[in-house]
Amino acid sequence: MTDILDTSDQAGMVPADSPDVVRILNPDGTIAPTAAAEQYLPLIDALTEFDLEQFYRDMVISRVFDQQATNLQRQGQLALWPPSFGQEAAQVGSAHAARAQDHIFPSYREHIVTTIRGVDPLDIIKLMRGLSHGGWDPKDPKNGNTHIYTLVLGSQTLHATGYAMGLTFDGRAASGDIERDEAVLVYYGDGASSQGDVHEAMVFAASYRTPEVFFMQNNQWAISVPVSRQSRTPLYRRAAGYMPSVQVDGNDVLASFAVTRRALDEARAGDGPRAIEAVTYRRGAHTTSDDPTKYRTRNEEAAWAERDPIARMRAYLESRGAESAFFADVDEEAAATADDARQRTTQLPSPTAESMFTHVYTDAHPLMAEQRAWLADYEASFEEGRA
Ligand SMILES: Cc1ncc(C[n+]2csc(CCOP(=O)(O)OP(=O)(O)O)c2C)c(N)n1
Numbered sequence: 001m002t003d004i005l006d007t008s009d010q011a012g013m014v015p016a017d018s019p020d021v022v023r024i025l026n027p028d029g030t031i032a033p034t035a036a037a038e039q040y041l042p043l044i045d046a047l048t049e050f051d052l053e054q055f056y057r058d059m060v061i062s063r064v065f066d067q068q069a070t071n072l073q074r075q076g077q078l079a080l081w082p083p084s085f086g087q088e089a090a091q092v093g094s095a096h097a098a099r100a101q102d103h104i105f106p107s108y109r110e111h112i113v114t115t116i117r118g119v120d121p122l123d124i125i126k127l128m129r130g131l132s133h134g135g136w137d138p139k140d141p142k143n144g145n146t147h148i149y150t151l152v153l154g155s156q157t158l159h160a161t162g163y164a165m166g167l168t169f170d171g172r173a174a175s176g177d178i179e180r181d182e183a184v185l186v187y188y189g190d191g192a193s194s195q196g197d198v199h200e201a202m203v204f205a206a207s208y209r210t211p212e213v214f215f216m217q218n219n220q221w222a223i224s225v226p227v228s229r230q231s232r233t234p235l236y237r238r239a240a241g242y243m244p245s246v247q248v249d250g251n252d253v254l255a256s257f258a259v260t261r262r263a264l265d266e267a268r269a270g271d272g273p274r275a276i277e278a279v280t281y282r283r284g285a286h287t288t289s290d291d292p293t294k295y296r297t298r299n300e301e302a303a304w305a306e307r308d309p310i311a312r313m314r315a316y317l318e319s320r321g322a323e324s325a326f327f328a329d330v331d332e333e334a335a336a337t338a339d340d341a342r343q344r345t346t347q348l349p350s351p352t353a354e355s356m357f358t359h360v361y362t363d364a365h366p367l368m369a370e371q372r373a374w375l376a377d378y379e380a381s382f383e384e385g386r387a
């Protein structure tokens, strides 16, 4: 194998990947599988025209919604927004790879993953507007087993591993029935990969052979810290110390889909956990509180713009004969989705102060009851003119 240890400070800051990378779709939209991608081609051949169009549609919806949410923050409607701009292929490909019975543990940037699973994008907005602590109920069937966002870096990998261990203990995986066996898909970032929690989760996952896929979006940055500071070797090689690990071009929706589908199906079959490093790029700011011009160059941004996931898939669909009416329809649908989100955001009711006491404890709690009573009395004092 070529020695890919890169000790320069620029490692990871330019569009470079290892010789092992799985890529099917070139940045120019032509099908040009790398050697590592050959084994995945049957999974792509099995996709229908509708599937391919759906991948494209979801990526565009993601981008337009994300821009709308960023605008809403700028206009004072949201407290914060973490943009997913640039990461659409990694997210759409992996989300469509999951089967209905699977369980998703997102980080905080997986807006289109959660939406594909069925979560109302307004529930993400509610969280970022400060109206809700969790956003949605993972147990509500309409949310597709999607757990809530986790802002404590990497801790969701522990939750996911515990959940996956539970699936095994309950006999809900490895029966051999691909339509019934459940698996867990957990998302985290290049920065989070340096957290002890992630490594501990991987130790347990490997020991207990959990039905689980660790999906890292290496978007090259952890706020202002470049990936070269997280690791001197490509990150997929770190995970390979625990389990089979694959590096995929995360801006190629086809490769992201195929690699994740294979990994999840192997994991659900009882073969043990799998890791994926999706090499992608955060084209926007870390969050709306961040200014990336302070720590990265325009040249770097321009180099990654040339590998844009949506332009690549569009070129591919055009080469297959997709017509301009299709692309116009998608743009219209995306604009309508984003407009709907905007309308509903401005109409969201504020929560009552009293609601802060719900969901703190599962059962009644005396201290909570006391504080709740105090608040009710305090609120009533305004009505009665006591305050
Ligand atoms: C345990 C913990 N430490 C630090 C932070 C502050 N923090 C929030 S996001 C972030 C960078 C995360 O980078 P990465 O894992 O690459 O994910 P990305 O934001 O790029 O998607 C940091 C350090 C945190 N939320 N949790």
Ligand SMILES: [Mg+2]
Pocket (backbone or CB within 6 Å): 189, 190, 191, 217, 218, 219, 220, 221, 222, 223
């Ligand atoms: Mg990152």
